Amino acid sequence: MSTQGGHAHTTSESTYSFDIVFLKRFLRLFCLMFPRWLSVTSLLSLFLLLLSLLEQVIIYNIGLIPSKYYVVLGDKDVDGFRSNTVTAVLLILAEAFMKSTILYVSSVLYVTWRSLLTVALHRHYFCDIIYYRLNVLDKAVDNPDQRITQDVDKLCNSFSLIIAPLIISPFTIGYYVKQAADGTGYLGPVSVGLFFILATVINKFLMSPVVRFVFQQDKKEGDFRFKHMQIRVNAESAAFYRSGVIEEKKTNQKLHCLIKVQHKLIRRQYALNFSIKAADYLGSILSYIAIAVPIFAESYDSLSAAERSALISKNAFVTIYLISCFTKLIDLSSQVTNMAGNAHRVGELFEVLGRLKDAQSEDYSFLDETTPSSDLMPLSDINLDSDRDFQDDSENTASQTNTALRLQDVTYGPPKSAQILCRNLNFQLESGINILVTGDSGCGKSSLFRVINGLWSSITGHVTKGSKAVFYLPQRPYFTDGTLREQIIYPLRTDESVQCDDKMYQYLDVVGLRCLVDRIGGLDAAVDWNWYDELSPGEMQRLAFVRLFYHQPPFAALDESTSQIGVDLEEQLYQLCSELNITVMSVGHRDSVRKFHDMELHLDGRGGWIMTPIKNDAINS
Incomplete structure (x- = not known):
């Protein structure tokens, strides 16, 4: 799911231009797009270079056709006319074939680059819980989903369109400089070169602000798209409030922010496009000026009229095409700015993902490290069995197999916040001892599960995990x-799981979801729906318990996992957990869940906590 836009950036917007930051980011992306010298993309690029060079040979011969027509028509040479016409048709067909082949190879490069970059991003994004930190905790970049799904696509598409002209430009410019020098002297190529340098300097100043606004436009596009996705995902909840008017206003605000940036972008593109088009047409006039010099100097007076026309036509083509080679580079400015803006966004995402991967823990340096320990009695002093006291690690090796986790002086609170939810918490989750976590809403019950799971870092203390993993059922399955x-075998893949259809049917019967099999058409029937749209909250919680029973873990953490389930079914589910030897640690508000637990961990939300046994007589009363 997308994360809402408007997050703080790790880099100031002033750096989103053609500078050293862009070069570093693009170089990193370039290395991913060309992983080896003999990779598919490297070989395709080499093939594209050869095709482009061959196309230039064909274009050169097509450019000479008019001069040949001047000769055969001037001499009334019928055979020469026929031969020239056949040659012209074949060259034109060859050029059409070359252009379509170059476009095809460029498209293959585009989709291959997109695959390489996206897979590389996925490798970082889905590493451990980086996706959670990026979307929920860090929020250093806006709309990471858009950067992965759309900005990578735009970057690769833009680069595929400009790579061929960039590759062949040095070759074509060098060749036509020599040809122009032979026909007009060095006045032609020197004047063209100076003209190109001047146009490039002008465009450099015009391109940088365009890059910045391309970056901003992509961000606003993501914000606008997220708002519509938010309405789609929460359509029913919004409909209960009849919130169409307010949501229309908020969505239009996102749209107006996007349109405002787009207006700024097109104003800056206007100046850039003016410079590009002016260079195109002024370049064509410059070609005639270069040709006029030897003509007025009477360098061609010794030739016949037909020969002079053919020579002028050839020199005009050479000079104009040389200018075209330069102006093509200028024309690429618009596409380069789009590519650069997207390269900044994708490169910045790689940087943030790398930083999050390297980060070991949250920074809580703003808190006083000398926080006094809680005066409340730790679990080791009040456990059901006095033999379960905490022991030294050297003496506790045997019991580790029966312990899922141990918390020692754990203090925690929301990331990047000075709020303390619980201070110096001590307890361990042992096999056969079910723990109920209670407290008012917002006191830190679900936050405790986040700390235990490693989603949040503790401020102080340690969470030591045993050899047995804990299976989590979050509030929203x-x-x-x-x-x-x-859905049932998740998070295992199909090829990792054992075919246990009878067991799946049995557990679906227990939770009352056997009808779901008939509704879908079988356990393996392909469905294209959103499970959240098709199942009620209660059905989702029941299906989550089917998943729990299928995996049958030794320990499970249930975060209000029966809040949408009736009391009778709730009792059956907890009873089955006991029969399957699943030790549970539950967050719950209803009194009906107390009888399934042995200990109560109560959090007061102000840092205090207390662990007390749940007495049998209280359970039975």
Whole structure:
């Protein structure tokens, strides 16, 4: 899911231009696009270079056709006319074939680059819980989903369109400089070169602000798209409020912000386009000026009229094409600015993902490290069995197999916040001892699960995990795209799981979802719907329990996982957890869940906590 736009950037917007930052970012992307000398993209680029050079040979011969027509028509040479016409048709067909082949190879490069960059981003994005930190905790970049799905696509598409002209430009410019010098002297190529340098300097100043606004436009596009996605995902909730008017206003605000940036962009593109088009047409006039010098100097007076016309036509083509080679580079300015803006966005995302991967913990240096320990009695003093006291690590090796995790003096709070939710928490989750976490809303119950799971870093203390993993059922169950079987075995892949259809049917019967199999058409029936749209909150929680029973872990953390389920079914689910030897640590508000637990961990939301046993007589009363 997208993260809302408007997040702070790691780089100031003034750096989004053609500078050393852009070069570093693009070089990193370039290395990913060309991973080896003999990679597919390297070989395709070499093939594209050869095709482009061959095309230039064909273009050169096509350019000489008019001068040949001047000769055969001037001499009334019928055979020469026929031969020249056949040659012209074949060259034109060859040029059409070359252009389409070059476009095809460029398109293959585009999709291959997109695959390479996107896979590389996915490798960083889905590494451990980086995607969670980027979307929920860090928010250093706006709309990471848009950068991965759209900005990479735009970058690769733009680069595929400009790579061929950039590759062949040194070769074509060098060749036509020599040809122009032979026909007009060095006045022609020197004047063309100076003209190109001047146009390039002007365009450099005009391109930098365009890059910055391309970056901003992509950001606003992501914000606008996210708003529409937010309405789509939460359409029913919004409809209950009849919130069409207010949401229309908020969505239009996103649109107006986007349009405002687009107006700024097109104003700056106007100046750039004016410079580009002026260079194109002034260049064509410059070609005639260069040709006029030897003509007025009577250098061609010794030739016949037909020969002089043919020579003038040839020199005109050479000079004009030399200017065209330069102006093509100038014409690429618009595409280069789009590519640069997207390269900044993709490169910045790589930088943030790398930083998050390297980060070991949150920075809580603003808190006082000498926070006094809680005076409350730790779990080791009040556990159900006095033999379960904390022991030294050297003496506790055998019990590690029965312990999922141990918290020692853990203090935690929301990331990047000075708020303390719980201070100096001590307890361990042992096999057979079910723990109920209670407290008012916002006191830190779900936050405790985040700390235990590693989603949040603790401010002080340590969370030591045993050899047995804890299976988590969050408040809002997560369902991926795919079949019903894929939902049940998640997070395993189909090829990693054991075919246990009877067990799946049994657990679906227990939670009352056997009808879901008939509704879909089977465990492996392909579905293209959104599971969140098709299942009610209660059905989602029940299906999450089917997933839990299928995996049958030794320990499970249930974050209000029965809040949308009736009391009778809730009792069956907890009873089955006991039969499957699943030790649970639950967050719950309803009294009905107390009887399934042995210990109560109560959080007061102000840093205090207390662990007390849940007595059997209280359970039975």
